[in-house]
Amino acid sequence: MNTWNPGEFQIPSKCYRPKMRWWLPGAFMDKDEIKREIEWMAEAGYGGAEIIHFFPIPSADVNPADYGRFVFGGDEWNNRMKAALEAAIPLNFQLDFTIGPLWPIATPAVMDKNDDRCTHGLHIGAAVVVGTYNGAIPVPNTIDPARPYKLVAVTAARRHSGESIGEVVTLELETAADLTFRVDDRRIDWTAPLDGEWYLFGFWSQTNGQMNDSIGAPAIDHFSKAAADAVTGFWDNRLFADPDIRALYEKNAGSLFCDSIELNATMLGGMYGATPMPVAIWSPAVLEEFRMRRGYDLTPYLPSIFVKGLYQLGAGNRTDGDSDYDFTDRSANLRIRNDFFQTLTDMFRDNHLRTIRRWANGHHMKLRYQTYGMPTELSSSLAEVDIPETESLGFHDSTDGYRIQSGAVHLYDREIYSIEVGAVMGYGYKQTWTGQDFGLLWQLHRGFAAGVNQAVLHGMSYDTSSASEHFEAMFKWPGLSLMGSRFSNEWGGRQPNSLHARALTDYIARTQYLLQIGKPKVDLAIYRYHIDGIHGAMGTELTPYEQAGFTYDFVSPCLLDLASAQIGTFEGHSVLAADGPAYRAIVVDMRKKSLTGDWRASDLPNETANQLIAFAESGLPVVVVGEAPYHVASFFGSKDKMKAKDVQLCDRIEHLLNLPTVRAVKTQEDAVAALGELSVIPAVQVQCESPLLNARRYENGISYYFIYNPSQVQAFEGEVQFTGTGNPFKLNAWDGTICPMAAVHTGSGQTTAKLRLAPNGTALIAVADEWTEALQHEEYRDMIAKGTRIIPDHWSLVVDSWTAGAHPTETKLERIELELDELRSWTHIPVLRQVSGIGRYRTSFRIEERNDTSAAVILEMGEVSDTFRVFVNGRELHGVDQIGRHISIGEYLRYGENNELEVEVATTLNNALSIFDPNRQPLDCGLIGPVEIVFGERSEYE
Template sequence: MRPAAEQASDAALMSQRCDRSEPMTHAHPHPRRRLRAVACLLALSTVVAASQVLGEHTGAAAPTPEPDQRQAAAPPLTRDTFADPPNEVRPKYRWWQPLAFTDDRQLTAELEQLRQVGAGGAEVSLQRSNGPGHYEAEHLSTYGWGTPLWADKVETMLSAANANGLSLDLSIGPRWPATVPTVSDVNDPRAAQKLVFSHEFHPGGTTRSGPLPTNYDTAPPRGARMTLVAALVAKCEDPGCASQPSRRLLDRSSVVDVTARVDAGGELSLDLPGDADSTYALIAFYQTPNGHTLSGYTATVDNYSLDTLSEAGARASTDFYDDAILTPAVRSLLDEMGTAELFEDSLELGGQKWRTGFVDEWTTRRGYSPIDVLPALAGAGAQGGLPGRFPGEPFFDFAGGMGDRVRHDYRQTLSDLYIDNRLDVLRDWAHERDLKTRVQPYGEAIDSSEAAGHVDVPEGESLAFGRNDSAHSNVQNYKVVASGAHLSGAPVVSDECCAFRGHVWGATVGEATDRSNLQAVYRGYAGGVNQIVWHGFPYLSRGLAGHGEQTLWPGMSYGGNDSYSAAFGAKGDPSWADYRQVNDHLARMQLVLRQGKPAFDLAVYRHDLGLGLTGLTADTLIPSSSALAAAGYTYEYVSPAQLRDDDARVRDGVLFPDASAYHALLLNDQTTMPLDTAHSILRFVRRGLPVVILGDLPTTTPGYRPDQDVRLRAVIAELVRQPGVTRVDDESEVPGALERAGVAAAAAHATPSDAILDVRRRADGVDYYYLFNQHSTATSQTVTLAGQGTPYRLDTWTGEITPIADYREGPGTVTVPVRLAGHDAEVVAVTPRQDATFGGAAPRNQGPEASAAYSGPAPEPLRLTDWSLSVDSWTPGPSGLPGDTAHMAIGPVEVAATADGALPAWSELGPDLADVSGIGTYSAEFRLDAGWDGVTGARLDLGTVVDTVRVSVNGRELPPVDQMDLRHIDIGDRLRPGVNTITVRVASTLLNAVRIAPGVDTGDRDRMRYGLLGPVTIEPYAATAPVLTLEAQQRSLPVADGGYNEAELLVTNASDRPVSATLTATGADGIAATAAAATSIPAGGSVTVPVAVRNTGLASGTSTLAVTARAGNGLEATENLTLTHSANLALNAQLTRFPRILPETTTAQDRFPEHLAVDGSTASYYASWGKTAGLGPTEANPSTFGLDFGAPVTFSSVTVAGRADGATHLGPRDYTIDVSDDGVSWRTVAVPDHPAAGGTTSFAPVTARYLRLRITDTWDPIRPARNVQISELTVAR
């Protein structure tokens, strides 16, 4: 029998579930909620008895989804399915079409193209067609969305998709937000609604009469009916409130509802209380149509965006589909397909959301009427006053945090209504019609984690989750969405990828940059994604030339020729043919990432209604650079709704044991918490779940139930007394707390490093690991993976599965070396299985043997400097129409490398190639000397290439190469004595040709550098004689004038005996470089050796550092690095070893990481943690931004540029500049006094290894400050 205290906790929990700050009484409750409502009728004694019988949970078990309610699980991974993945795990393409103004033969041909390129399906997405009269009703009545012709097109596409084994997904409307032709009246009740307010101020003791005020905060749409929700009178806390520029505090106890006194003509007469020294506000709230419209897609004008909070809004879409699109033929084809999805894009509708009956819904769900607290919503904005989202500063408010509580209840009600009346309704309807739902559940103030559990395929996107709309996406945002899928049993998490602003026609596959396609895909995978939908594939549009970008070469793109990437397809993409290899590679990764179930080390509690979109600074997420990531812990986020779910139980110390299997729970500086959630966590702890509390304890409940605060604090006090609870003050202490609690990292890094992010899945006796290097430079680490048996490397580029020889076994673990290029990823499996898929373990390394010397010539690496280049140039054809591409042969052209081995780009080879796009073929001949006679394996290093690559050696094409790692192309034993030939085929993007195409406007976009840019070397890695290789992990290293850095060189000993190696380095005048003493390299192993570099005079340009490794057996290897020089000691755009950010730097928001303050660009910026007023730096709780220069350096000025947001500056205001020799004892060298834009502070030269800014206030206009934001930090001699 369980202890009485635990039984009491269960009884209290059930009581809270029936009377909570987040009531779950819904108009259309989720099945789990229906069962929960029944459970609330049981006596608590029955609850306790039931819990004893069940041993786990007091509520009813969640119903098992019917087979047709979820996509089928992925096919099992075998050697056959890994070599040739089935279509259901292959990437999809967003397929842009000009409405029904298409040709059936072209539609069929384009689906065949997608099959040939390795796609698994297409998502139909519409754009308006270009041409005379195409926006007019006459044209749209035939070709518009939802017309009979459109239904015919859907039938044609479904038939062709089925014939090609593809899936075909349909969008819920012609664009987003969703619209239908049947809602074209502004006052249609199915249209989206909003809440507006008007106001006036009066002295106390006066009388007012006449119409209600009409100074609405947002203008109602023309012709819209306005429905009075409430008229309120309230006393201002400050008599001068009428002239206050920001939120005006009202006396909550003074609020009087005078709605009933408004006459039929909308006039109100009343006598105001008080005297002339007081001020009263009259506030009128109205429901009115939102007024957002869409035109140019249907013959009806205008079509109004649908209500996302009411069932009527959802039914408007489903009814139209039933009536106009889902013909019997279409229904039959959908049934045959069985995998089609109904897609809805992110919620991007402005205005303060409302709906008919909102007051009643609020009253039912929250337990009180919102009427007399509506002033807290006045001007709260599209996100309902969600702190840190813009706009959202309330016009009125209540003191003591009361307004925040009311706005939370508003957002929670929005979230509930969206889930119940839209997501659930759409999913139920879709399942009845052989469809699944795929939805991007974010953009409004909703619980994205919970919402993701109410769709078949939740989806994120690289654009909205980006640091900005032209840079990489935030891994953490994907985790929020993915958790809903994982806990609800949905096997697929999708990603709309990879839209980068201003990058159309210029999207690259590789390059270790923030805007390459593969790095964006890999970030999504690291966050839980296992389906990619490429953005996008444009239809080969037709029409008269010259009528918009759709009718000019190269053809349709999204938003024009200077807009968002990409525009895939043979009609406009020289690299299109290479995407077969890319898609095969991604399909293999997605096959792995759908095996079994995900497994996590811990869950992070997150209660935040609203997942931020592009550029917003309101993250409540743990940075991907955190100590948790550096230690190798896997985690995702859970919300209160998920913790109150019937599956939220603990078995053997594991939370959600049948789903994500969290071994611990982290409360991340959580100051608010629903009471029932606190009871749940207490119950989890008592059943063996470790809990780590970082920072402050929850002290208040989030909604307008302040009476629950005392009860919450009592539960939290009981929680922290439990032996399974650990409190820490700093995020860096969390890994240690987890280790002490017995929770080990699933992918433990031998040396803490945040470079590698890990995903783990378990299926059929196999632990699968996805490992992603989130840094732009290479990393070499030793990682200990949870699992038993033999480790295998699953080569997702070639489809090969090979055992890893270099590993060590431990108790329930396997330790393997991991080497990844910048932004690259790989898959490792650990299993004891010996079968047709996993078997034939490689010989184990048996450890070092006695050292011995070798004689005979050693093979020397070769640098290939002379090439012949021929280019197939792509240009507009004679008609200038889309798809009419002319090809012109240019060359051969002789290409020679510079002294450092670099090769010129096409645009640097003369006027004939200045603006050429297309496919270039490079060839080089070389002779192998006698030292290569015994070589049995060699590696080709291409250096930098733009864009895709195929390689042939002596006429034989290599298997697909890793496009993110062109430095380690295995050419095996394909070399032969004497003369050899290597051919490198490079496909460019189309941008350079588009830039100069007639009639095409690409703005001021720069010319791209295409081609094989080198340096190109061939290096042996296996031979009958031993081989020593040397590889710089960062080929480019910043070393400022007077600065210090450390190069990291990977030394590999390809022999069967250990060797001792010594490194030496030589640089230009002013560069001093030293390496560590002799280093022992095990047989067949590698060791990373640092080389210290000092710069004593080079303030600009570049220089070369030559490094040589010499082994005791006479072997040598060399490597050259490029050193970049500046006068800025803080500059480190490449994220090399130094200067590095101090760990004690105030935690950054994940979209605005610390290194953006030292990347050399004022367009990017670092933002510290904090989204609400008061979380920014203060004297009592300062923020810090610090640097470790790696060694003592001398400097005399520091420039700090705060981030500018228009005329608003958000940088440091009050701060000191401190230095330290040891990072512990600090001394202040300056106290700056600069305007909001920042400035330079000069002082007497100081010599120190460490520098920090100690910030106590910022220029944030919201007071007290939310955070500090720094666009650039410069340190100079």
């Protein structure tokens, strides 16, 4: 747990700074270039880098016969990693390393794609039987007959003639039978016990053939301990074989990292978006582990797990879909699949994550992992992850998407919740820091508001000096981008706005420092149980809870079962997990079906229902929204047992709803009203219609708030009420200063202050009884200027245009000088339409002597793209707000004479690249304005 330190806020240490994803060309690297790029990242304000062995990019000076020396884990790779560690450690610049090269996880220790330690798919073959069947077990055409495959089981069930549920056929649940014991040499002689049409199924396991393209090795089985041991064994035997290099890794104490779990049950049709196939993700031990963990045999019910496309990336339905071969009871089918998915979750957690985490921790390293992508229950998986990570791409910039994991982060007491931020399809060299169109800060602010407190930028390519073979055709200015232009972004030194990176990374670091102080405090726990692996259906629109000012986490049964999930007291209220998030209430809400968007009740185990009753009886408010849960989560091995458990659950829910601290409502809007009736109010309340998002941290009686205006068009001006005793202080994340705020105290542990936030703007607020550190009294920093306005009518513009040099990594500068009578986008100035670079705008204005000491002079910048610096009379204004662009300049002025104003603007490289790429359109950039110098009166807004 971090403790407030004023020096850390002003100049944050590397551990609070954003990290950079660093794509490397295998071992084809130069040590001096490795050192230079690490030093550049450190100087630009990054605190570390995530090293990824991307594709080996052969250099022209390396003989093809020697390529084998440059593989992952080879001597050359180890030599380069040693150089990277030796460059990083003295700078306190922490390096993280992918578990294997690229992903899905693979290891040179397992190179045969038929090895049982590789990812498996379970295939289903079917034959229609009327009467007797004597023949071979049916083999589907999804099997590759040229590779080994194993018979797992044989079952049968009678076809149902009524309502159709299965996509291909519907089966009678009561007739499902395991016939595996009757198989002889892959043949069976079997007579159906009843009349009608029967289906005979053969289930075959085959490794999926999915390869890690970085090293040409197969993806490992993520449910197998033997596969995880192969990965860590390779680290021991190759990467750590040299004790000096191992000591450097351990001294660096970074993290092992794995990206999202991009596994396919089958590679038929390709990696992404293939034609949906009825092949399920599998592992050889699933049936045994299922029987042990769920208490019944999955074998007779195997047909129900084959939801076509579910186990292929981007190929089809999510877990609410029906199987090709489903049974007559849809509710039973869903719960059989729940049991299957939960078993996969348990195996992934216990066999894979735990093995790798223990190995990493044994070498002073942590495990940072994006555990989503498969049909697993995310909360349970995160029990074996030191640093959970989400991403802006997969969760579609959805705050609710990030909250699927935030409850686990907070209840497992993880200090860091990381985000891979900035991957936007088609935005390479185009994504800006500050813009509205997927601006990086817009993405990051949404994550911060949902509990994230560490950013890893996607990303930066190593500057390869040469590229041979087929890579040579792609080796064009400004260098070989290993992610191409498909995904943003190149945040390294290739783009003009990289020259301003330090101002942005300082801002992120100060914000992350505050969001890592003490413990999180969250208003609501919202119960949600849905095994979907990743939920892209959650939108970016504010929910009714967010509109009302509530913060919340999603919680699942395994989280409510933790020892820390007990009723305690915080700030005079009964709360859940008082030493952690201190939830003021639990909301049992419905969830959207991933296929249709319709609302349905989450499944609820009886044990969790009993916990809700105990919580409510201990004084914790509970609100049930919409249809109350009436299904347990498990099948329990039979329809009768399942129904009996459902009856028990309905009885438990009825008991719950009759408790005095419980309310049942129809909608989320009604839930907000019910929470008010139960005296549950948000920690941050807004006294106007413009909603704000927030995150709260708490330490030693001081509340720290991250406040965010999620609108991209409307500024916020209004009163904000903060929970906490004492006075509010504004902590400026742009320049590190701290200012007291004028406030009104209600006497009930609430403090009210006036606040102004630009669209996408943020504020950091501390509420404390006293503040012992030095304070700044800059009353006019965020005031709304109301007085006389000066609008410069002439500007001199000097542009250093970035253009292609003689070598793909060489950028040359060409100077363009212009005189402007008005400000406008470079795209509207013919000579600048396809120009990227640094533009320096200069103008002058005169201010007469002023005797009014209560007045201030404000520079209002208007529209700028992308980043900027401001100079007044030759003095730079440090820490200017790149979002609000509302800058106090009074102390820099010379009264009674002319004043010189210079604005330096840095763009992305997009417009210059549009010359070479007809599919890339020039985008507005430069100082667009309007720019005004305004004499204002003191404002009541901070």
